[in-house]
Every structure is written in C-alpha cells, then in structure tokens.
Amino acid sequence: MAGELLDNQGRGDVAWSFPSIHPEGRKYGLIAVGISLLFLLLLDWEIVGWPLLVLSAGIFAFFRDPERVVPHEDSLIVSPADGLVSLISQVEPPEELKIDDGSGIEGLPDGPVTRISIFMSVFDVHINRAPIAGVIRRLVYLPGKFMNADLDKASEENERQHILVERADGTRIGFTQIAGLLARRIVPFVKPGDTVGAGQRVGLIRFGSRVDVYLPVGTDSKVLLGQRCIAGETVLGEIGTRKLIEGVSQ
Structure with missing residues (x-):
C-alpha cells in the first residue's frame, strides 16, 4: 500500500x-x-x-x-503524533523558534498562537511526522528534566527538540518533541535544509512523551480537548480558518 x-x-x-x-x-x-x-x-x-x-x-x-494515509491539501495541518489532545491554549511560541539564530532565516513571529499538545502514552505509536510539506529550517535540541509530559510546564523544563518547517509560500509552523517520565532520547530523522512531505517521518521519542504544535496566526484547532489523534492523518487545523468547534464526551 x-x-x-x-x-x-x-x-x-x-x-x-x-x-x-x-x-x-x-x-x-x-x-x-x-x-x-x-x-x-x-x-x-x-x-x-x-x-x-x-x-x-x-x-x-x-x-x-504503521503506514498512514496522509491527506494532500496545501491548507491542512496534520497531526505529527499519535495520542491524546491534552492541552489547547493560547501561548507565545518558544524563544528558540522565534529568535534570530544567525542563519538569515526568519523564525516564528511574536504574539500568541494556538498550541495543541498531544500526549503519547507507552501504548501509542511513537514515530513523529511532519505536519506540513516544506523545508526544515531549524532543529534545536535542549537538554532538560524528565517530569510528566502531561504537565503544562513540561514545554519549558523537559528535554525537548524544536522543529521549524517552512512551506513554499513562506508559511512557517513549529512543533516540539518533548521527553517524558520514561523517555530518555529524542531521535531525529531529519536535519536543517531537508525537504519533507506532509506526514513524512521526522523522528521518534523513546518510551512516553508529548508533541506540541504551534498553529499559524489566524488558525484555530480543528481537534477538541480529549480527542485522540493519528499521526499523519488527523487534521489539526486549516491555515487561515477560525471557527469554534464544540463536542461532547460520551
């Protein structure tokens, strides 16, 4: 297939x-x-x-x-990870994805954006995939703690790796692989300058972890808190689309 x-x-x-x-x-x-x-x-x-x-x-x-069927539509942002949507919030992107790193390539702009946090338990697939097609502009590894990845502060204190992808039209999306209680190594499959397709495998995190995705300004989440995502298949958002979506757990 x-x-x-x-x-x-x-x-x-x-x-x-x-x-x-x-x-x-x-x-x-x-x-x-x-x-x-x-x-x-x-x-x-x-x-x-x-x-x-x-x-x-x-x-x-x-x-x-497992193989995944990735929807090919330029405006769609697909999930980079399998797991539970544990947090959806308005936050400033990480400094590592915003600051001038000396490469001459712009990072993410200042200002709050929607962050979707996907928690991966040890029972989930741990291969991570690119949320959009484009060029890997940044890959920044930061050592840190190994606290519960389900906690909000894990985004700033745990061992993590930031990845910035830029589409051909200049749209940039950042996402972060975060180690958890059991995870002890983040393994990248790509490097800056690589061209990736939407849903392409970009790395894995060993034994329990989390992935944060920073949607572009003006883009709302299409997934709900508590929903389960499938890497490469679940649509997290559509660039430039804003709409409140409500759901009921049952």
Whole structure:
C-alpha cells in the first residue's frame, strides 16, 4: 500500500496488515529476546525468562511503524503524533523558534498562537511526522528534566527538540518533541535544509512523551480537548480558518 494514491471517492485498494517495526527498535527487541532465551534455555529460570519474553513483545510493539494515509491539501495541518489532545491554549511560541539564530532565516513571529499538545502514552505509536510539506529550517535540541509530559510546564523544563518547517509560500509552523517520565532520547530523522512531505517521518521519542504544535496566526484547532489523534492523518487545523468547534464526551 505504501505510496499508493487513495481518495474519498473509493479509488485504491487497501488491506489490513501487521505494522512493520522501525529499525531503531529492532535492536532493543532482539536484545530482550536474547536475554529472555538465555534465562529460559540455559539457566532454566522461567520465573524471569517468561516475563522478559513478554517484555520483548512489548518493545517490538512500542516501535511499530504503521503506514498512514496522509491527506494532500496545501491548507491542512496534520497531526505529527499519535495520542491524546491534552492541552489547547493560547501561548507565545518558544524563544528558540522565534529568535534570530544567525542563519538569515526568519523564525516564528511574536504574539500568541494556538498550541495543541498531544500526549503519547507507552501504548501509542511513537514515530513523529511532519505536519506540513516544506523545508526544515531549524532543529534545536535542549537538554532538560524528565517530569510528566502531561504537565503544562513540561514545554519549558523537559528535554525537548524544536522543529521549524517552512512551506513554499513562506508559511512557517513549529512543533516540539518533548521527553517524558520514561523517555530518555529524542531521535531525529531529519536535519536543517531537508525537504519533507506532509506526514513524512521526522523522528521518534523513546518510551512516553508529548508533541506540541504551534498553529499559524489566524488558525484555530480543528481537534477538541480529549480527542485522540493519528499521526499523519488527523487534521489539526486549516491555515487561515477560525471557527469554534464544540463536542461532547460520551
């Protein structure tokens, strides 16, 4: 199915399949399998070996990398992460995405914008994707704490990585990968100057985390607080569109 053109008129063929495992996670899963087999076959310690084997399956599941169908419409901003919309607020973008970094490329403008925070539990897919098509203008890594990523202050205090993407028309969108309680490494797949498509894989965060997305000025969220997002598929907003959307949990 990868690379196949699908539409809302029924064109294309789809079939369910097991998701692949990202190469970043295969080594951890294989190490865990090897240790579990050591306890089971050589040491005959089943009380340790079987739980480790179950843990191995969990590691493979954590690094699963399913295919996604990405809507291709220039005005749409798609979710960079799987997970729960835990915060929607009006905030100033991070200084690292605004200040003059000496590259001659503008950052985000001053002034409050809508920030959508997506919390990823250990059960979510942790591959992150580009919210729009464009050029990676900035990639800024900042060391920090490992507090609960669901807290608002995690945006400023946790280990994080800011990414700025610029479309061909000059529209810029920033988003931030934030480490959580269990996360201990943010792994980028891109670098400044790379051209990415909407929904393209740009990195991952190991073992529980959060992604903040800063919508452009004049753009409201199309997702609701408490809604679940799918990376590369869920539309977070439409550039230049403002509208109150209400929903009821049930």
